Amino acid sequence: MEKRIINPWTWQDGRDYAQAVEVKNVESTLYISGQTAIDDNGISSNDDMRTQISKALENLKKVILQADFEVKNIVRLNIYTTNHEEFFNNFDVFQNWITEHQIQQTTTAMEVKTLFETLKVEFEATVVK
Template sequence: MEKRTVNPWKWQEERSYSQAVEVKNVESTLYCSGQAAIDPDGISSDKDMKSQLEQAIANLEEVISSAGYECGNIVRLNIYTTSTEELWPHFPILQEWIARHKLQQAVTMLEVKGLFETLKVELEATAVK
């Protein structure tokens, strides 16, 4: 697999993403459903944003590794949240996770009116190998 990021500016680097990611010679692609703070028994979290973000990240890692992929090969990450204002103070948690896996991914973050049940944040990813 060959991966190339396209960043005509520098400012996105502070926000831990790339403007575009091109991949060539891909063996396979994994499209992950949105992962949120739902426990192994299927119970949605009613905890705070920080706890839900940490669980969503852990669940995304679990799905990707269970499929035989690596988090470092995520090329697209969509973030859905019921409150960007509530999420923003915890954004460094996501940035540290991105740095740890050396991700170079395109990102879209959207504030939505609601998510399933009591959920506050959901992460949707595309990974390649």
């Protein structure tokens, strides 16, 4: 798999995403449903945004590894949140996770009216190998 990052500017670098990602010679593509802060028993979290971001990213990583893909090969990562301000006040959790896994991905962040039950954030990803 070959991955090329396209960034006509430099301002997005501090926000940990790419304007575009070209992928060639892909062996396989994994499309992941939105991952949230739901525990192993299917119970939705009542925790704060910071805790839910961490748990949702943990669940995303678990799905990727279970599918025998690498987290660093996320090429698209969409974010749905019920509160943009609260999400971006805790953005460092997301940025640290992106940096830890050396991900360069396209991202769209959207505020939505509601998510399932008590959930505040959801991550939807596409991963390649």
